[in-house]
Amino acid sequence: MQRTVLIIEDEKLIIVSTQMVLEAAGFRVESATNGEDGITHARTQKPDLILLDIMMPGIDGWETLTRLKRDADTSGIPVVIFTAREHSRGHQKSAEMGAADYFRKPFEPDELIELVEKHVGQQA
């Protein structure tokens, strides 16, 4: 069965490029351009993995992550923090908040595929 990855990211170009990479690797990719839409989407569609951006208009990635982990419908979905900004102690913070991993943009396509496979595979 085809695995689904949800990207929550405000930058269209990142969505498109990520989508192309992951689709080429055989994943189904859905997207939301802000935190609120992302949470709704996650709750209804139950993706296998969420790639979550930090810097977004409206509620930011940290807040989105908190809400996803609080909600029983979505708390089981692994979330990978996916950010361009270098956060001081970003790793620790994302681990403490229940994220499965922490990944920096820009990325190498192979690295992204490897990462997604790792987390989706773990869940299966």
Next chain:
Amino acid sequence: MVATTNILILASGANAALWQQWFTEVGASVATAGSVDAATAALQAGGTHALVAELAFAGEQLQALCDRCQDHGNEFVLGVEGAPGPAIYERAMSMAALGVLSCADSSTAAAKLLDRLQGRVASRERARGEAERWRVQSEELRRRCKLQATKFQESQETFYLDLSRMMTIITNIMDGIVFVDRDGNVTLMNPCAEDLLGMKSFVAIGKPIDAMLGQHELLDALVEDHGRMGEQKEVFRTVEVHDAEQDLLYIKCMTSRVHDYRGHPAGTLTVLRDITAEFKTDQLKNQYLSIVAHELRTPLTGIKTFATMMSKGTLGGLNDRQERVCESIREQSVRLEHQIDKLINLGNLESEDYGQDREVVSMEDFFAGILLPFEQPARDRRIELKIRNEVEGASLFADRSDLRRACQALIENAVKFAKDDGEVAIEVVQDGDGVRFHVTDDGIGIDPRYQRRIFEKFFQVEDPLTRHHGGAGLGLFVARGIVEAHGSRIEVSSQLGQGADFSFMLPIYQPEHSGLVSGAAKD
């Protein structure tokens, strides 16, 4: 040799001829005057040594002549006619009281008189010469004294002028200046320093600097920096201070040891500069830089991803040329990305920001793609880039992106200074419990006297106007900060013309010994 004595005879007919004969016979040069007026005129004209006058002239006239003779420095001789008698002597004596030399009443007396006259004239001349010499000498002495006095006065004026100029500068300069002598006592505190430190100079001067602890945050910094002057030559730092309105000020605090003109230690000097405006501008600039860099980075991510997919054939097969072009687009986008990263990192050059985001990184992960930004510049100069990893399978607990940045700064530096057709080697070798990273080139090398300074911010060995190698002089500064934040230090080994080897050591990550197991750690 005695010069001819010039004698003026003032006498009437017979006496004049007689006396002229007497004095001429004994070798004097004689002139005659027939009247007191003529004699006066002759005396005034000068050249007469002595006047011989006939007693027959009226007393007042003779006295006037006598005075005149004395005025002109002449001798006055009274001539006497006929046989001497009491009346004549009486008059002669009264004249003698006026400075008359003698009486002449015969040719023998004339000869004697002339003799004495000549002696008198000569000694008078001598005395006059002597006096003149003294006068000249004392004049010279006076002139010199005056010159010295003027010079002294001038130098004193210059001194006071310099001093007041210096004090004007110290008082009005926009930087705070505090001087502490060798014994640790404050000896100078200018008004700007008073304002910044919140202390009046009359309170501080003469007191030990150590006694001022705990009164003001900036003073505390000052006391501490002065305390460090024993082991350090200079200390620079920026101190955050709240002013009276509780606004935050940034004060740059520069303390250094100073020496007097003989080179002896004189004390320590602190310059305090309010850099709040620069600091804020700098912050704005960094924010702006950061925004611009992120705006550049997003589209670049797209370009890179698409180029990668195309060159890998994910989107369908390509012919050789197309593949080469795609690979080139990819390579250039990686280079651009590296430059943008450097731009972003310009914003946080302060070492406390380094090494904060630690994770477990495998050596393979760490090195993946690390050379990518340098492949094309190296290829252009036919430099071979080599990686040799002797510790396969090892991991580090490190800030991956910072440490990569440090390594890339060293590699970039090595590529920059390597010889054309040369070689840059990155080697990781076991070193005790840790791994040692080496970045080696075969290029121009580093003069030993610069080997410490190359890690200073913006330091460049070459003159920036004439240098051949680009860059801002930040790479090694940043690399040092990052490596030190990881508890290590960069070591340099190099000689001019013989390449350079930069290395640092990090401990190998051993999960069973480490309490730090990050949830985000990779397997």
